[in-house]
Amino acid sequence: MKKSKDEIITYDDLVRKWNDEKKQMIEQTSEDRIYRWNPDGMYNIYENTGKAITDNNPYVNLVDIEEFDLIIENEPYPVAPPPMNKGKNKEKSKSAKFFGLMHKEITGDSMYYIKDQRISMERIENEAKGINIPKPAKEKEKDLLKVKKEIFEYAKSLGFASVGVTKVDRRYVSMGVDDEIIFDTIILLGYEMPKDVMKHYPNPKGELGAFGAYTGCARNVHKVADFIRTKGYDCRARGWDGSIKYSPHAVNAGLGNYSTYGVCVTPEAGTRLKYCSILIDAELPLDKPKDFNIEEFCSRCRMCQKSCPSNSIPKEEKKYKGSIKRQTRFSTCLELMTTQKECLKCVRVCPFSMIGYEQCMESLPQYYMYNLERDELDKGFLLSKKEGEHNE
Ligand code: SF4
Ligand code: SF4
Incomplete structure (x- = not known):
């Protein structure tokens, strides 16, 4: 035909x-x-x-x-x-x-x-x-x-x-x-x-x-x-x-x-x-914000920012009139998301997404113990703990 x-x-x-x-x-x-x-x-x-x-x-x-x-x-x-x-x-x-x-x-x-x-x-x-x-x-x-x-x-x-x-x-x-x-x-x-x-x-x-x-x-x-x-x-x-x-x-x-x-x-x-x-249309009991200590972990990780192929995630947060912002740069991310069959590297490298919350929190004290610089994560410190579970 x-x-x-x-x-x-x-x-x-x-x-x-x-x-x-x-x-x-x-x-x-x-x-x-x-x-x-x-x-x-x-x-x-x-x-x-x-x-x-x-x-x-x-x-x-x-x-x-x-x-x-x-x-x-x-x-x-x-x-x-x-x-x-x-x-x-x-x-x-x-x-x-x-x-x-x-x-x-x-x-x-x-x-x-x-x-x-x-x-x-x-x-x-x-x-x-x-x-x-x-x-x-x-x-x-x-x-x-x-x-x-x-x-x-x-x-x-x-x-x-x-x-x-x-x-x-x-x-x-x-x-x-x-x-x-x-x-x-x-x-x-x-x-x-x-x-x-x-x-x-x-x-x-x-x-x-x-x-x-x-x-x-x-x-x-x-x-x-x-x-x-x-x-x-x-x-x-x-x-x-x-x-x-x-x-x-x-x-x-x-x-x-x-x-x-x-x-x-x-x-x-x-x-x-x-x-x-x-x-x-119902006054359901509300849930409250909780501190999961995730922002502390993020401050020592930044793997998403480091691994983004299009540099769409800013390295530093932006201080703007009293608030702190982080915002993924849409235009450059779009390039990768739509031509690379769902880039999503920022999600794929995130320890919380791939390894799990418990393991992340267990590893957090080690950053303090060894006084690791944040860039140490680039060398795979955290991911090496779960070798074989992650393909990135
Ligand atoms: S990869 Fe995940 S844990 Fe690491 S900085 Fe980004 S959002 Fe936070
Ligand atoms: S989807 Fe890809 S290009 Fe977009 S922010 Fe995430 S890692 Fe960067």
């Missing part, structure tokens, strides 16, 4: 096209916007002028950051390029095809990511607009501690490794999205990128790390939301589009502490997590 024109486009062709697109995107960088892909491979733009958008402000619980200038100042996010082809759908399908081929190379299924994302995101977008929301059961279960426990157990049975409850911090909600955030209590749901997948670079055949975890979120977030409704409470599922910054919320919910590269490190899975969430 004769192949259609679309089928004979190669992955390398798409990488080349994608690089051209990225160049355009970066050239159009603006200081007050973030963008995220949507399931069609196009971009949603979130205007953030006047808002605090950093994934890593360790003092978020201690100071009133409203007083700060709350604009992304470090590495602004690119703006979507103008259409290169005429016609809306042509442009949409081009980026989607890029991911499709990348995923086909790894999983054999070009729709691996897109099909689940599309269904789930459509439902999320509808719910945000108040469309097609399933009705909660008539009777409310009164014992909210029990309700919370049951939600957590159910979410964990679906594969969410980290679950926590906190209040929405609207300083970390993008402008233009506030109206969709109709409840103040948020359940954070972290889906794990499997350790076995992360041990291999590039990804082993059949498996995706980040995109696999996003797919896990897409497949399961509505199941948890529907479960909540059986308890008599209204709720709205939220996705992974960046409109709510999840790292500060995850830290506030006691799931972990900030990492060197700005995401939340959890004791259960390190940085191998992608988050989605559910806004719930």
